[in-house]
Amino acid sequence: MLFFSYFKELVGREVTVELKNDLAIRGTLHSVDQYLNIKLENTRVVDQDKYPHMMSVRNCFIRGSVVRYVQLPPDGVDVELLHDATRREARGG
């Protein structure tokens, strides 16, 4: 549940979600669920080569299992906090 909690903290921030099919979508993080399904608002496609028809949809729902990366705002990342939290989670705590 670590990243679920982590992403909940980032709701309202601008993120870029890169899917496993190479599509990258930028938008405001609206919500996230326990499966890391992501809802974005005010989305726009970062690189339109592969999916030119997607253009600017207003909201989108992205299935958690197709996400490769979520690019975060630099000030949204507390490395020490993540480090500690992941260590605890790895230990099963």
Next chain:
Amino acid sequence: MVAGIKEFTARVERNGVDEPVLDAVNGEELMHVQPGVSIVLGNQPSEFPGTLYISTKQVIWLSDTDKAKGYAVDFLSISLHAVSRDPEAYTSPCLYTQIETEDDEDESDGSDSECNGDLDLSKVTEIRLVPSDPNQLDSLFEVFCECAELNPEPIQEGEEEHNWIFSADQLEDEAVGDDSEWPVLQNPSNSIGQSNGDHDLARTVLELQINDQRFEDAEEMEHETNNGRH
């Protein structure tokens, strides 16, 4: 489950209206029915008229006129869905979906899925659902969200616990079994294999190091003329 969209022809008539046959035995139920929807597969011309049936497991579109024509795609294959109102993207407001297909290697776009006039459903990567009433789009989007949440990735056997070991200190933690601080920085002189308490677990690590030829230094392997392993 086959990834991607496929033909769906199993219908049953109820009260004079066609309905898709669902896997009720396994709990599949209808969540939403939307008549007056056309479906656009990839870059194909839109197909109309039809009715959209959204079940707890899949999205089904049945043609109103051709009883042998219908399509279905499992929610597990729907990578993303969105309301598209941009006229430059598509002439009418619609629900845009991206479909995960069996093999995404070398896929360019939906238009390549057609060959000699026959549409290859397994290569369709984009599907648009165009309701005749665009005001239905937002509720359609919400239903898709709800059903997507009902269909998370199935958990595979053996994937639950990784049992990764990060250092010998972790072995001590498992023996102690409480919420003690991760002792990484406190005992820098501890080398792997040295146990702080649980000798049985540490012995396994020690044995792994000593007996396994794979941990030999690279230089030693090169000098062994009879050794063909890498």
